[in-house]
Every structure is written in structure tokens, then in C-alpha cells.
Amino acid sequence: MPGLYFDELTVGQVFQHPIRRTITETDNVWFSAITHNPALLHLDEEYCRTQTEYGQRLVNSAFTLALMVGISVGDTTLGTAVANLGWDEVRFPKPLFHGDTVRVETEVVELRESKSRPNQGIVTFLHRAFNQKGELVAHCRRSGLQLKRPAA
Incomplete structure (x- = not known):
């Protein structure tokens, strides 16, 4: 099993995830369509080329979040x-575009024992995604809620 138990994590531990992903037009359009998000910023190339500062479609930020965590x-x-248990402080400082490649790192920022579940603990991760230029996106x-290592 590749995942780590609560007791195997330490505050300050950083994971440089080896999986990288180049985002395609299909990813963006499909995700926007199945989540019923009709925003022109994700679907209308002509609108984005002539009416936005970016000049092209932006990748749906909900897809970016899901990809980063995934x-x-x-x-x-x-x-x-x-x-x-939840996502907090979700931010997108730079947009992603079709053809951008995403890499992710994760840092363990907090660990605490569960008060009601002795075989589990609560972990807080800080996920960061970067494009191929190394820009934080x-x-x-x-x-x-994470399992503790089973007693031997």
C-alpha cells in the first residue's frame, strides 16, 4: 500500500510527487461540461481571444484543484x-492553459490525534502546484482523517 499511516507522517515532511500531467483541451472542456460549468473562460476560444487579457481559454480552476490533490x-x-475533511485557503495565483504541465508538492503542516477515534488522526497537508516554468499556479x-498503523 503506497499511502502512509498517520504515525508515519511528520510535520515539515515534503513530498515531491513524481507524477506530472500536461493538461489538454479535452481535459478542460470535458471537466467543465460534466460539472455544468458554462463559463466562457473555459469553453469559448473566440471570446477569450478577443475579450480577455489572456487571449486564450483558461483551465477550469476546479479541475486544477482536483488534479493537484489527486x-x-x-x-x-x-x-x-x-x-x-475539507479544503481551506484554496488559491490560484496564476492561470493554467491547455498544454501546460503541472507538477505538485505536498507538505505536512499539522498532525493531531483524533479525540473520538483512537485509531485515527487528523492530518493537514499544504498542496502546491507549479507549471512547467516553475510558477506557483x-x-x-x-x-x-487518516488511519494509524494497526497494532501488531
Whole structure:
């Protein structure tokens, strides 16, 4: 199992996730369509070329968030997560465009024992996503309920 148990995590631990992803037009249009987001910024190339400062479609920020967190799962919570508790301080300092490649790093910023579940703990991760130029394009804090290592 690739995920880590609560007791295997330490505050300050940083994961440089090996998975990278180049975002395609299909990713952006499909995600926008299945989430019923008709924003012209994601779907209308002509509008973006002539009416926006970017001159092209922007990648849906909800896709960016999902991708950033999804890339982190294999190294951190796969098989050890009980539940996602929430996302805080979600920010997108720079937009992503079709053809951009995303890499992600995750830092453990807080650990605390669960008061009501002795075999679980609460972990807070800080996820950061960067484009191929090394520019920060997204970050968020994510809290999750994580299993502790089973007693031997």
C-alpha cells in the first residue's frame, strides 16, 4: 500500500510527487461540461481571444484543484485515508492553459490525534502546484482523517 499511516507522517515532511500531467483541451472542456460549468473562460476560444487579457481559454480552476490533490494521493493517503475533511485557503495565483504541465508538492503542516477515534488522526497537508516554468499556479490546505498503523 503506497499511502502512509498517520504515525508515519511528520510535520515539515515534503513530498515531491513524481507524477506530472500536461493538461489538454479535452481535459478542460470535458471537466467543465460534466460539472455544468458554462463559463466562457473555459469553453469559448473566440471570446477569450478577443475579450480577455489572456487571449486564450483558461483551465477550469476546479479541475486544477482536483488534479493537484489527486496527484498527491498515491504518495500520501492511498489506502490509509478515512475521509477528506475539507479544503481551506484554496488559491490560484496564476492561470493554467491547455498544454501546460503541472507538477505538485505536498507538505505536512499539522498532525493531531483524533479525540473520538483512537485509531485515527487528523492530518493537514499544504498542496502546491507549479507549471512547467516553475510558477506557483495553485495551493490549498487539505485536512483529512487518516488511519494509524494497526497494532501488531
